[in-house]
Amino acid sequence: MAVLVTGATGFIAQWVLDYLLKENYQVIGTVRSQEKGDKLHKQFGSPSNLSFEIVKDISDTEAFEPLFKKRGKEIDIVLHTASPFHFNTNEYEKDLLIPALNGTRGVLNAIKKYGDVKKVVVTSSYAAITDMVNSGDGSLVFTEKDWNPATWxxxxxDAMNAYCASKKFAEQAAWEFSKETGVSLTTINPVFVFGPQKFDEDVTSQLNTSNEIINGLIHSKPGDKLEPDFHAVYVDVRDVARAHLIAFQKDTAGERLGLSNGRFSSQGILDILNEKFPQLNISKGPEPGKEDTKPAAKFDNRHSKEVLGFPFISLEQSVYDTVAQVLKKEGRL
Ligand code: NDP
Structure with a gap:
């Protein structure tokens, strides 16, 4: 029984691989090049139950076909995490919407054509649930039943809106496929994901998109204003990885598992940094120690937490582990 993880080089996917390997699954990861696969294989200690296949660009709806032709019969479970998550483009269709949608359709069509897959888990996002336009409306409560109303x-x-909508269209395509084929589907819908990189050596001056929120604050200067000033929700990457496993280990068919462990703000993160790492000479923010009372739509994910049944990592711990790894890499801890 093998588990296929698409986008194996990703921030979240590397932790998913780690948890799968710890539970002795046969794991196949997709990577965009041989070099990326070789590097990751070595980083995990070259285990015999981990192998990689190359899928160069998920924008091509046939990109998964060679892999499924070759190994489709081995694969029981597909964890589809690959999708572009960045805001560095103004070619929204080409760089965000199309790869997200075609990637999902492509892997699902290959499953239908060549595979014998029992379970599909798609890494979607809270972005597929929430309505960005009304995120500052404190009277709104979103749940796993809601959908981002964005249109193509x-x-x-802008890139943020296009990214959020890309997650909605990709997830919708997955549910349509599940309805059509009867293949069991669960989606994972995390909010902003914080936490350390799986491997210290992968810490670079620029981190993955969600951790850049913390990285920017680590490298702030005294007196710096909070730009951008985040008031949003977070979850730790290790909890996101655990959820991917539980999604196929338990009967979660049909669930959209909303992953959030509550609010954070840029000021709140600065407060944690200044308390835990007093040696850093960084911004104190405009309102040190003040509770974040800015109105914001809520995400009620109690149902998902009940299904998952494990306690989530606190903001303090998640921020601490992220920052400690960066400072260690920079020789400052
Ligand atoms: P990363 O950017 O670290 O990982 C993205 C992965 O997708 C990488 O393996 C990347 O390959 C691959 N990928 C992207 N575009 C293509 C493409 N065109 N062809 C082939 N592979 C591609 O992001 P995260 O780990 O943070 O995100 C993983 C998933 O989780 C995404 O689906 C994202 O939308 C979702 N998510 C993330 C959140 C977060 O806060 N981090 C929150 C909610 C959802 P390569 O490394 O070679 O570029």
């Missing part, structure tokens, strides 16, 4: 045309105003 309307979302192409």
């Amino acid at each position: 045309e309307g979302c192409q105003t």
Whole structure:
């Protein structure tokens, strides 16, 4: 029984691989090049139950076909994490919407054609649930039943909107496939994911998109204003990885597992940094120690937490582990 993890080089996927290997699964990861696969294999200590296949660009709807032709019969479970998550483009269709949608359709079509897959888990996002336009409305409560109302045309105003909508269209395609084929599907819908990189050596001056929120604050200067000033929700990457395993180990068919462990703000993160790492000479923020009372729509994910049944990592711990790893790499801890 093998588990296929698409986008194996990703921040979240590397932790998923780690948890799968610890539980002795046969794991196949997709990577965009041989070099990336070789590096990751070595980083995990070259285990015999980990192998890689190359899938160069998920924008091509046939990109998964060679892999499934070759190894489809081995694969019981597919964890589809690959999707572009960045805001560095103004070609929204080409760089965000199409790869997200075609990647999901591509892997699902290959399953249908060549595979014998029992369970599909798609890494979607809270972005597929929430309505960005009303995120500052404190009277709103979103749950796992809600959908981002964005449209394909309307979302192409900026990269953030287009990314959020890309997650909605990709997830919708997955549910349509599940309805059509009867393949068991669960989606994982995390909010901003913080936490350490799986391997210290992968800490670079720029981190993955969600951790860049923390990285920017670590490298702030005294007196710096909070720009951008985040008031949002977080979850730790290790909890996201655990959820991917539970999604196929338990009967979670049909669930959208909303992963959030509550609010954070840029000021709140600075407060943690200044308390835990007093040696850093960084911004104190405009309102040190003050509770974040800015109105914001809530995400009620009690149902998902009940299904998952494990306690989530606190903001303090998640931020501490992220920052300690960066400072260690920079020789400052
Ligand atoms: P990363 O950017 O670290 O990982 C993205 C992965 O997708 C990488 O393996 C990347 O390959 C691969 N990928 C991207 N575009 C393509 C493409 N065109 N063809 C082939 N492979 C591609 O992101 P995260 O780990 O943070 O995110 C993983 C998943 O989780 C995504 O689906 C994202 O939308 C979702 N998510 C993330 C959140 C977060 O806060 N981090 C929150 C909610 C959802 P390569 O490394 O070679 O570029």
